[in-house]
Amino acid sequence: MINYNPKEWFTFIFRIHRGDTVRQLTPMLISLSVYVALIAFLELEVFKLGENSHLKNITILHGMLGFVISLLLVFRTNTAYDRWWEGRRMWGTLTNNSRNFAMKINALLSSSDTKHRQFFNDMLVEYAFALKRHLRGHQNNSEVFASTIAVEHDVHKPNHIAKLIFARLNQLYENKTITGTQLLLLNEEFKTLTEVCGACERIKNTPIPFSYSVFIKKFIFFYVMTLPFGYVFSLGYIAVPIVVFVFYVLASLELIAEEIENPFGVDNNDLPVTQMCKNIQKHVGEILSL
Template sequence: MISYNPKDWITFIFRFHKADTFRQLFVMMVLIGLYAAGVAYLEIEYWQLPDSSHVKNISMMHGMLGFVISLLLVFRTNTAYDRWWEGRKLWGALVNNSRNLALKLHAILDDEKDKTFFRKMIPSYAAILNKHLKDEETGKQLFEEISFTEDHHTHRPNQVAKMMFLRVNELYKKQKITGDQLIILNSELQSFTDICGACERIKNTPIPYSYSVFLKKFIFFYVMTLPFGYVFNLGYYVVPVVVFIFYVLASLELIAEEIEEPFGHDANDLPTRKIAENIKKHVEELL
């Protein structure tokens, strides 16, 4: 995740980060500019359409559809940000639950071997969950055309959670902890699996395909028809205007695509590796 000072907004205008949408859209912006220039040349120089031409009225369509496309893009970006923020809340809950479990185990356990076991296993769950969510196969588990071989060790977070559950149950059988303490520890351990399942839900369930495709087509055809109507009012100045409109609309879609899956390797994804390292440091301090 990119660290920045939100108050230093003037610097953002003149600096192009590697994750900036301008870099990603530059080739398309050049092509759109050439296309707009070609349409302007045809209408002004070749066809020499008069101001009374019905082609001029195409701009009325853009005025009506502009409100619709703005609503779609607002819904798209809000939905993507909700997924990003939910992922951040889940990893925040994992941090808190790891600390709470470490605190309770420190107070309950007397054997240093048992403390050493959980000192290693609690941070391991966060570290392995981070790798699990970044694995491409994790995001394909709900694809109907893809089937994976049955291997119980492919879901590594479950294996770590199972080892901790078995160790807690062993402590209860050896009467190192009471039944009430078993219930307390069980709720903390169960929360780990709940968080993993919620993260997998975000990872495995992208925005519906039909909605995403429709929005991209809408933006494309909206921008492609802009030069025809606005050439009459702007002349060749329609080229930078159309390029700028495309940049704004396409950038919103790119930003939404990047943050809707917050567990990847993109610049604006959640710093799950750093969070896992912090969990390790905190647990080792407590145990």
């Protein structure tokens, strides 16, 4: 995720970063420029179509459809941002829940019980990092511990870690280290771990419906490809940059929506989940005095 000062207008205007839509769309912008210039040349120089041509009336259709396509893109970007924001809420919940869990464990365990303190510290931290790797589609070795949890490649690692945490809580209850009431108190924090994981999986694994995504792309394509037929009569060759700019605006909105609808990746606009995991590691360690 890019950290920035929203008040620096001129910096934004002249800054081009790796994920900028201009770079992604450059080949299509060049191709579209050639296409519009060819249409203008054929209408003005070859066929010499004048103001009496019926093609100039196609601009009426573009005016009507422009409102429709704007509504579609607004809905598209709002839906994508809602997914991005829900992902941020879920990771905020995981951070707060890890702190609360650590605070309760710290109060319930004696200061000399370093074994159990270390276990819960390691498991809470590793759960966050394992969830991050799970959402990004891989389960490499832990970035935090040398050999904390060894599981099979196809095992759901966050679930495995949650299972180990609850097994240890149950062991503390059976050993009468904690009471039944205290176990129920900790269970509320434990339950949130899997709820956050499930919500993040829902965001990642449920993209926008295929038909809707295809329709928007086709709509933008045919809308832009027919623009020069009517606007060449009133704009001449100036229609080339105008049509290219219209396409850039419409396509950029779709590209931005595609990028942020899965906020757990490594794109510039994705959530800084690695930094959130490190914050959890720092705060849980401080609470448990490790």
